[in-house]
Amino acid sequence: MSNIALTRIQREFKEVIKSDEVKNCQIKLEPFEDNFTHLKGEIIGPPDTPYQGGKYTLDIVIPETYPFNPPKVKFLTKIWHPNISSQTGAICLDILKDQWAAAMTLRTVLLSLQALMSAAEPDDPQDAVVATQFKQHPEIFRSTASFWAYVYAEAPRNEKMKEYEEKLKQLQEMGFHEKNSRITALSSKNWDLQAAMEFLLP
Amino acid sequence: MEERKIKKMDDNEMEECDMGSDEDYYNDPDPDVTHTDNDKDPESFEYKILEVVEVEMLLNTSVETMCKTIDVSPSLAKLLLHNYSWNTQKIEAEYRQNPEQLLINGKIKPSKIAKGVSRKNECIVCAQEVDTLLGVECRHRFCETCWCQHFEVQILNGVSTAIGCMGTDCTVLMPEDFVLSILRCRNQSKLSQQYQELTFRSYVSNHPELLYCPGPNCTAVIQAKAKEAKRVDCKKCKTTFCFKCGIDYHAPADCDTIKKWLIKCADDSETANYISAHTKDCPKCQVCIEKDGGCNHMKCKKCGHDFCWMCLGDWSAHGSEYYECSKYKENPNIANESEHAQAREALKKYLFYFERWANHDNSLRKEKDKMKEIAKQIEEKVTTKDGTWIDWQYLNKAGELLRRCRYTLQYTYPYAYYMLKGARKELFEYQQAQLESAVEALSYDIERAVLDSRGDIENKMDVVEKRRLTLVREFLVT
Numbered sequence: 001m002s003n004i005a006l007t008r009i010q011r012e013f014k015e016v017i018k019s020d021e022v023k024n025c026q027i028k029l030e031p032f033e034d035n036f037t038h039l040k041g042e043i044i045g046p047p048d049t050p051y052q053g054g055k056y057t058l059d060i061v062i063p064e065t066y067p068f069n070p071p072k073v074k075f076l077t078k079i080w081h082p083n084i085s086s087q088t089g090a091i092c093l094d095i096l097k098d099q100w101a102a103a104m105t106l107r108t109v110l111l112s113l114q115a116l117m118s119a120a121e122p123d124d125p126q127d128a129v130v131a132t133q134f135k136q137h138p139e140i141f142r143s144t145a146s147f148w149a150y151v152y153a154e155a156p157r158n159e160k161m162k163e164y165e166e167k168l169k170q171l172q173e174m175g176f177h178e179k180n181s182r183i184t185a186l187s188s189k190n191w192d193l194q195a196a197m198e199f200l201l202p
Numbered sequence: 203m204e205e206r207k208i209k210k211m212d213d214n215e216m217e218e219c220d221m222g223s224d225e226d227y228y229n230d231p232d233p234d235v236t237h238t239d240n241d242k243d244p245e246s247f248e249y250k251i252l253e254v255v256e257v258e259m260l261l262n263t264s265v266e267t268m269c270k271t272i273d274v275s276p277s278l279a280k281l282l283l284h285n286y287s288w289n290t291q292k293i294e295a296e297y298r299q300n301p302e303q304l305l306i307n308g309k310i311k312p313s314k315i316a317k318g319v320s321r322k323n324e325c326i327v328c329a330q331e332v333d334t335l336l337g338v339e340c341r342h343r344f345c346e347t348c349w350c351q352h353f354e355v356q357i358l359n360g361v362s363t364a365i366g367c368m369g370t371d372c373t374v375l376m377p378e379d380f381v382l383s384i385l386r387c388r389n390q391s392k393l394s395q396q397y398q399e400l401t402f403r404s405y406v407s408n409h410p411e412l413l414y415c416p417g418p419n420c421t422a423v424i425q426a427k428a429k430e431a432k433r434v435d436c437k438k439c440k441t442t443f444c445f446k447c448g449i450d451y452h453a454p455a456d457c458d459t460i461k462k463w464l465i466k467c468a469d470d471s472e473t474a475n476y477i478s479a480h481t482k483d484c485p486k487c488q489v490c491i492e493k494d495g496g497c498n499h500m501k502c503k504k505c506g507h508d509f510c511w512m513c514l515g516d517w518s519a520h521g522s523e524y525y526e527c528s529k530y531k532e533n534p535n536i537a538n539e540s541e542h543a544q545a546r547e548a549l550k551k552y553l554f555y556f557e558r559w560a561n562h563d564n565s566l567r568k569e570k571d572k573m574k575e576i577a578k579q580i581e582e583k584v585t586t587k588d589g590t591w592i593d594w595q596y597l598n599k600a601g602e603l604l605r606r607c608r609y610t611l612q613y614t615y616p617y618a619y620y621m622l623k624g625a626r627k628e629l630f631e632y633q634q635a636q637l638e639s640a641v642e643a644l645s646y647d648i649e650r651a652v653l654d655s656r657g658d659i660e661n662k663m664d665v666v667e668k669r670r671l672t673l674v675r676e677f678l679v680t
Contacts, residue, residue: 004328004347007328065351068352068354068355101366101368101370101371102327102344102348102352103326103344103368103369108370
């Protein structure tokens with residue numbers, strides 16, 4: 001790691017720890033195994049979104065040329081969002097690509113991700129299936145996103161989830177044992193049991 | 203719909219043509235003398251081939267004019283011109299309307315000025331206290347080390363004129379003199395040279411009158427009034443290309459057609475590969491024949507049979523006006539056939555055109571070698587006093603003309619492939635066949651030329667170029 005990158009990261013740690021967001025438990029930042037090149041971030045699902053109350057862990061890799069190149073960030077917690085891959089957690093966000101500026105910090109990145117969770121951009125999708133659902137069936141999108149938040153991010157449960165759990169159970173009884181693929185199949189097929197089954201069959 | 207559009211365009215064209223020739227006839231003092239073939243050639247247009255120094259002069263002239271018109275430094279004027287695609291009129295118009303907005307749109311000034319971002323003399327990028335902070339119009343200030351590293355990362359990524367400021371949400375771009383002064387202070391001469399090469403390329407590619415010659419390792423820059431789909435022959439590397447799209451010249455096809463065709467060829471290359479095999483069997487005696495020249499008129503060395511390389515039919519049917527080898531005969535009943543049969547028909551149709559396209563490409567390459575051989579033979583003949591050097595020059599001219607005609611012929615096939623069935627296509631195919639037969643006749647004669655075939659070959663040269671021009675004039679949309 002270059003000198004500039006190390007000084008910067010150390011400074012940014014101080015900045016994040018002192019920030020209001022940390023005091024309100026909105027964001028968190030810590031190193032992976034005492035190593036400043038690989039960090040772990042955490043953001044809380046913003047209010048009035050399907051992600052409300054969820055805890056989202058992020059994988060952050062600091063490049064050798066930081067801060068002149070952006071950090072590489074992806075979601076470790078599975079999330080249902082048009083601009084985030086439901087499979088890999090890869091993020092489509094301009095400031096993590098060509099709109100990065102050296103004066104930006106990890107705190108800006110974490111806050112921008114929170115903003116992205118509040119305001120998706122379905123016309124610039126990372127996950128085409130989710131983006132289509134977002135545009136064509138906004139109701140199903142919202143309940144699916146909050147179901148994922150409940151299952152993967154410890155967000156609170158609501159009434160709608162009973163129906164979804166029932167469908168998951170039915171699929172399981174048909175012999176589909178892998179939970180994640182059952183959730184993905186049903187979510188991708190707008191919770192149509194028949195379509196999800198066909199999706200899962202080889 | 204398509205048909206009508208094409209038809210309408212023709213009428214207009216014809217009218218224009220007629221008017222043009224009338225006017226020429228009356229206004230031109232001596233049409234027979236001044237009118238060379240080039241004047242009438244619908245493919246030719248005025249262009250200049252510039253060296254790097256000349257391009258720099260051209261750009262600098264624009265920059266100087268700009269500096270006088272609006273009060274900015276040469277470096278900022280250059281950036282402004284670049285961001286406005288060197289459109290000085292648009293810049294001047296916007297300047298008269300709102301000079302402040304012009305500088306914002308041109309990415310020289312920020313939409314909002316940053317206020318006291320840095321605490322004391324701390325560079326927020328490296329979090330270090332330094333003596334001096336540097337920056338441009340937007341007032342985002344950083345230390346020299348950070349600027350230099352920023353430029354290095356960008357330049358190594360191939361970014362030059364689009365290097366931005368390091369400030370958050372800042373839209374201002376870095377002017378050339380600022381980048382160069384920082385690189386100079388840090389003794390980055392190699393990086394600085396790389397940067398200048400990149401910016402130069404970037405200026406040229408954004409300039410509406412300039413185009414880099416696409417030839418491998420060629421540094422020539424072509425200048426013409428507008429980006430038209432016209433033929434450029436680079437004198438430096440001998441590449442022929444289209445001034446609009448920058449790829450191989452493609453008349454009578456237009457830029458979109460040829461782009462579509464090349465993508466199709468790349469996609470279907472596997473199916474088409476087998477055809478580009480260079481050998482075929484003689485249809486009469488079955489001996490394996492390798493094509494070593496460009497001519498499609500084959501004469502089997504074993505049995506003496508004359509046949510056509512493309513269709514393997516008897517050549518006697520090709521020499522006359524019934525030359526039909528270039529025409530694709532569509533199955534008239536295809537609409538009623540099964541999907542499978544339609545797919546096969548579609549592939550057959552594509553292969554028909556691809557085969558002819560690829561064959562001319564191949565012939566062009568082989569004829570190039572043949573011309574080198576002929577040049578050698580001429581030398582030998584001249585040394586053995588079999589005619590003088592001047593006596594033989596007609597052969598070189600014939601070779602050059604043959605190349606040009608075959609080249610046009612090659613590009614008639616993608617054009618025909620995308621043409622709709624109808625009278626227009628029939629006319630096109632008729633003219634294509636005429637050209638095809640004339641090209642093959644000339645090619646055959648060139649390969650077998652002797653001193654007294656000059657008159658005959660010159661005759662054929664005249665015929666072939668006339669046919670080529672007829673086709674191009676009729677079908678090239680300008």
